[in-house]
Amino acid sequence: MFPDRLKALRKGRNLTLNQLAEELNQLPSVIKDKSNTGPQIGSWERGINTPSYLEVLKLASFFGVSMDFLVGRSYQELDLADVFAMNTQLTLEGQQLTFSERQAVYGLIKSYLRGRHPQKATTLSSEQSELTLPLDH
Numbered sequence: 001m002f003p004d005r006l007k008a009l010r011k012g013r014n015l016t017l018n019q020l021a022e023e024l025n026q027l028p029s030v031i032k033d034k035s036n037t038g039p040q041i042g043s044w045e046r047g048i049n050t051p052s053y054l055e056v057l058k059l060a061s062f063f064g065v066s067m068d069f070l071v072g073r074s075y076q077e078l079d080l081a082d083v084f085a086m087n088t089q090l091t092l093e094g095q096q097l098t099f100s101e102r103q104a105v106y107g108l109i110k111s112y113l114r115g116r117h118p119q120k121a122t123t124l125s126s127e128q129s130e131l132t133l134p135l136d137h
Contacts, residue, residue, distance in 0.1 A: 001072025003047045
């Protein structure tokens with residue numbers, strides 16, 4: 001997965017292996033490690049060698065993606081409420097959402113889904129078995 005994603009990102013920016021190496025070498029690095037080379041990156045793309053954690057971090061930073069994305073980690077299920085509750089910046093088509101916009105968008109999505117999937121009623125199993133209450137999520 002990593003080799004394919006790296007190659008797709010590089011080609012998406014129309015960079016040669018050597019050009020990508022030059023760009024990576026210009027990034028500020030916490031640890032002064034050895035310089036990147038075109039053949040080195042080519043070996044990562046072919047799956048011959050695996051980059052270090054720091055190299056993956058550098059690549060993720062350069063391409064503006066997460067390390068999880070680069071290594072192919074995916075999330076099988078992600079609750080949208082959790083996404084809106086996270087203390088991370090949310091953007092839509094390049095525009096950062098303000099706090100009030102986040103709340104409004106979340107409210108719109110929640111309202112839409114409640115309209116499409118009306119809440120089920122639950123029946124009490126006591127003496128008042130005819131009384132139904134809507135489920136509250």
